[in-house]
Amino acid sequence: VRLVESGGGSVDAGGSLRLSCEAFGYPYTSYCIGWFRHAPNEPERVASIDTDDEIVYADSVKGRFTISRDKAKHTLYLQMDKLKPEDSGMFDCGAHRGKCPLRLTNMEYWGKGILVTISS
Numbered sequence: 001v002r003l004v005e006s007g008g009g010s011v012d013a014g015g016s017l018r019l020s021c022e023a024f025g026y027p028y029t030s031y032c033i034g035w036f037r038h039a040p041n042e043p044e045r046v047a048s049i050d051t052d053d054e055i056v057y058a059d060s061v062k063g064r065f066t067i068s069r070d071k072a073k074h075t076l077y078l079q080m081d082k083l084k085p086e087d088s089g090m091f092d093c094g095a096h097r098g099k100c101p102l103r104l105t106n107m108e109y110w111g112k113g114i115l116v117t118i119s120s
Contacts, residue, residue, distance in 0.1 A: 001025045001109045003093045008114035013085055015118075019078040021093030021111060026074060032100035035067065035078045038090040038113070043104040046091065047078060050100050061087070085120045 002024040011017055019035065034048025034056075047057045047067035055067060066079040076093060091114050094107040101107060 001095070003095060003109055003111035005091070005093050005111045005114040008091065008116045010117040010119065011083060012119050013083060015083050016079070016081045017083065017116060018080070019091060019093075019114060019116075021076040021078075023074040023076070023095065026095065026109075031098065032096040032107075033069065033076050034094060034100070035076070036092045036094050036104060036107075038092065043092065043094070043107075045104060048100055049076075051098060056100075080116075083116075083118045085118045088116055088118045090115055 004022045005019060007017060007019040009017060030051045032048060032050050035046040036043035037046050045056065045058055046061055047055065047065055049055050049067060049069060057065060064082045069076045080087065093111040095109040096107045
């Protein structure tokens with residue numbers, strides 16, 4: 001299983017970016033998948049889609065970010081609008097067989113990460 005992220009970069013505050021995560025060799029039809037941001041102790045959930053299609057957003061991004069997926073293309077997206085400097089960080093695409101684990105460090109599969117930098 002391989003997750004390949006793309007779409008990061010640098011933009012000014014107020015701008016937009018769209019992240020993509022293409023999954024290769026992922027055979028499971030029922031899985032948790034989402035976008036997470038590096039943090040000192042445990043990844044921070046930015047947005048995720050669970051096995052029952054429940055979508056969860058971090059409070060800090062509600063109303064500004066939209067997660068979606070194209071199952072036919074095995075691709076997950078994160079549309080990020082009205083970006084703020086505090087949104088900056090290394091974003092990872094993560095996937096897990098079954099429901100999203102309570103501890104995000106237990107996610108089974110991770111991409112290499114993609115950097116997002118927002119300038120004030």
